[in-house]
Amino acid sequence: MSYRLVNWFKLASPQKFYPVAGKMIPLFWLLAAAFGVAGLWLGFFVAPTDATQGEGYRIIFIHVPTSWMSMFIYLVMAAWAGLGLALNARLSGMMAQALAPTGALMAFLSLWTGAFWGKPMWGAWWVWDARLTSELILFFLYLGFMALQSAIDDPRRADKAGAIVVLVGVVNVPVIYFSVKWWNTLHQGASISINKAPSMAMTMLWGMLLMALCLWMYSIAVALMRVRAIMLERESHTDWVKQLAEVKA
Amino acid sequence: MKPMFSLIRRDLLIALRNKTEVLTILFFFVIVTSLFPLGIGPEPAQLRKIAPGVLWVAALLATMLGLQRMFAPDHADGTLEQMALSPTPLVLLVGGKIVSHWLVSGLPLVLMAPVLGIQFDLDAGSLGVLMLALLLGTPLLSLIGSIGAALTLGVRGGGVLLSLLVLPLFIPALIFGAGAVQAHMAGLGFGGHLSLLAAMLVLAAFFAPWATTAALRIALE
């Protein structure tokens, strides 16, 4: 039982994590593809036409997953950032750095798909209601983090400064999530909660969940790819990088 | 606590000796506010509508100008390192810096706002709510801004980067602050908005100095 714990800490060095990440990446791509196919099949061929919104509602199968992921990735970034500050570990900073662009992309796609859903349904590409505004703020927070990291030359300082930015901004995530509850907004209320039965058809719910899983696996795959690239860039002076097969080739 | 007060006194003395700095921020506030009626049109009803937002955004931008100078001069001549090494907890000294920043950059805006509000044809009640809202909002901005100022200390592109970091965090305060005045103008109560603003201020007063101190230590390493 105890050597399991030791194993995890061994992974905390970039040297050990690099090959492990490399082996995991194809697995996550496979999972993403599997969930994606299942989710899209449910979303487009099984889920029935909506009574009020017709076929346009099918955007939900990509809009909700991207929104969930944008918030989830931010929380994971905040966790890595907190860990990095507490343990002073290089890898945590690299993971946060690796997650940010994907999180920003998810936030952007959430806003984009939301606009494409809003235009036919509400008549407007954009409204300044609480949920949309706080998602926009989340997008800005991602961009601010990325800008700060690229402006600071010393990677260790960049890691720590970025960690503070992420942790300060984490208050925004519950605001987004609860905004539809706290304010009278145009955005529809939560249809899925942890303790109540969902107010939508099971096929729709499953389609959404499968697509969310697809995006989750995708995000992990991409983040692992990116962290490996970051390691190659930041650890270029170390022996273990110079000994890698792909470098010696 | 005494070191904190002497720090505030010192900063105020420096500000008094370099009056141009304070006045520049004030003038910026006035000029930016004047741009909007010139750009949008002088129709009074329209001006009254946009006044809370315009005044808040202008106050925001004006305070951002002053944020850079919160730590940069002290960092440049080594005073900041001395502060970090001193026996007084750095948090207290940071608190002092934030207070003096507000006194120099925030409070003048609060006092100036009613005068500018008259340009927008706001009535006395709305001016009062505006002042109260800015009184709560400007310290909040100094607090949140101090985190950004500490994080971007000595970083290239600091000024714009600072704005990019701080403005998203400040949007809720902007929404509630301007919203309070708008609510009053619409005949609804402004109490809710101001309470939320006050709550944000209290939270920031507790947490921001710690975040700023951590950021300063990172910058000083």
Add this chain to the structure above:
Amino acid sequence: MIWHSAADFFAMGGYGLYVWGSFGVCALAMVLEPWLLRQRRSQALRSLQREMRAQQMNKERT
């Protein structure tokens, strides 16, 4: 089957532009991101190899 023809599927009951505009951009992004990452990786590898070659030449000269 909900869709009576391929044309029906692409039209999405009149919402085609919005549905495919959403899914399309997402699909594009999810293809672009890994591709750009692959570029980043090969760039990093190339600069590493260049540096190692430079160090090697430096050693051989001294």
